[in-house]
Amino acid sequence: MTHLRGREDGRTAISAAMTADAVRTKRIDTPAPCRYAVVGSGWRALAYLRLAHLLPDLFEVTGAVTRREEPGRQVETDFGVRSFRSVEDALAADRPDFVVLSVPWPVTPELTRALVERGVPVLAETPPAPDVDGMRSLWADVGAADLVQVAEQYPLMPLHAARLGLVRDGLIGVPGSAQVSSTHLYHAVALMRAALGAPIGPVTVDARAFHAPLVDPITPAGWTFDAEPKRARTVLATIDFGDDRSGLYDFTDNQWWNPVRPDRFTVRGSTGEVHDETVVRMADATTPVVSRIERAVTGVGMNYEGADLTALVLDGRPVFRNPYEGARLNDDEVGTAALLSATGAWARGEGPAPYPLAEGMHDHRVGIAIEESAERGTAVEVGDEAWGGR
Missing domain, CATH: 3.30.360 (Dihydrodipicolinate Reductase; domain 2)
Known part of the structure; x- marks a missing residue:
């Protein structure tokens, strides 16, 4: 099924589509962009940078944190954002609404703890910790703060x-x-x-x-x-x-x-x-x-x-x-953009939590049980956990 348009604001559809600001002209009363920093330089981190590049009226990257200088320079060239070698430097330069963590599994809990300790909201890529013990430890440290969302766009x-x-x-x-x-x-x-x-x-x-x-x-x-x-x-x-x-x-x-x-x-x-x-x-x-x-x-x-x-x-x-x-986003990008918008509203106290840490931990615990059951060939019971009441 196709959707055909006529003229928009006196311009032909083709001229509107070929204008660099075509996306922005279709929005009225656009709120201030949600502002986030991105930690990581892998393919998923680049997705968050790309969305801000494509939708600057909605998203603004305050800084990209890469451990090595070379990918940081590449991010600066490709997306026009400042890069930093540490989270501390990025926060000192410009405080965002929240920080996106797109780093290897073992690193996510460490950075989450550090950011929550500073009172900074976090959007952590899935899963929030590699295993059950790691999730229990992370929840004991940050669960009560209610400062962590998990990046579930599906x-x-x-x-x-x-x-x-x-x-x-x-x-x-x-x-x-x-x-x-x-x-x-x-x-x-x-x-x-x-x-x-x-x-x-x-x-x-x-x-x-x-x-x-x-x-x-x-x-x-x-x-x-x-x-x-x-x-x-x-x-x-x-x-x-x-x-x-x-x-x-x-x-x-x-x-x-x-x-x-x-x-x-x-x-x-x-x-x-x-x-x-x-x-x-x-x-x-x-x-x-x-x-x-x-x-x-x-x-x-x-x-x-x-x-x-x-x-x-x-x-x-x-x-x-x-x-x-x-x-012109693909479906995954539309979902990720919606997640970013919802996280920004939550971080500013303007909307509900999109996918809180407790839910991310529960779903990951069930996912671990799927692999455990397949390996053992028997059913696995997932019981109550500390995050179950949140």
């Missing part, structure tokens, strides 16, 4: 956000089960809980690992040009969240990238289900209705605005509108 990605919105609106009745075959461990658990409205609490995980041949055409490094199937591992798990809510987890090695293992996401409710882009529900006691979530985009055929998502539509009704239209 429920905010356009298609997921549309599906979850339909479920919350009651379109399929009371949700009872969620099936995720898309991303791994804590990300998948976060999606399940969002779909089911499942709070933090004890769960039972029963997982098994299986192997089968599978081609692996592309990895983060690029196309492999290898058509020979290799032995790949798939983990299947059931998760009992209690109160008649369950999850089914299905993940295969490198599924994020492998085009022959596409995403699947299903939420089943008491009066219907959402399965990928298909929505089935009862219009009345004898009338099941099937609809499809359609993607409205620009840049198709004779539309010259450039490739971009406009909205997701169900039965002619927009169920998601792209708030960053004009920046």
Whole structure:
């Protein structure tokens, strides 16, 4: 489905799209940008820098912290932000609303502690600590401060956000089960809980690992040009969240990238289900209705605005509108931008916490249980933890 426009403010659509300020001209009464510092120089850290570069009216990077000088100089050249060798120097130069930590797992807890001690809000990349003992130790040190969010963008990605919105609106009745075959461990658990409205609490995980041949055409490094199937591992798990809510987890090695293992996401409710882009529900006691979530985009055929998502539509009704239209972001970037916006509002006391540390820890604990259960071949109980009451 395409979305075609006519003229905007006396200019043709093509001239608007080719203007450097096209994104900004589509917004009225834009609030002050949320300001954040980024610690790290890996591919995920670069995503936060790129969003501020593309959406300067919404996001401002106060500084980028890189351990080595060379990547710092590269960041300065590519994104026009100041780089620092230490967090202390970055904070002294310009205090942000919050700090994004995109560093190796073992380093995240150390920096989180240091920032919380200084009263600085944190957005920590997942997971917040590598293992259960690390999470318990981190929670004991910083949990009470309520200064830490975890960077979980999956429920905010356009298609997921549309599906979850339909479920919350009651379109399929009371949700009872969620099936995720898309991303791994804590990300998948976060999606399940969002779909089911499942709070933090004890769960039972029963997982098994299986192997089968599978081609692996592309990895983060690029196309492999290898058509020979290799032995790949798939983990299947059931998760009992209690109160008649369950999850089914299905993940295969490198599924994020492998085009022959596409995403699947299903939420089943008491009066219907959402399965990928298909929505089935009862219009009345004898009338099941099937609809499809359609993607409205620009840049198709004779539309010259450039490739971009406009909205997701169900039965002619927009169920998601792209708030960053004009920046030409992919779905993951839209979700990450939404997370940054929500974190900025939270840090300034203007909005709720998007994904608090307690939830990140719980979902990571369940993710660890999935691997534990698959390794042992027996069910694993996840009990109450110190963060369970937050």
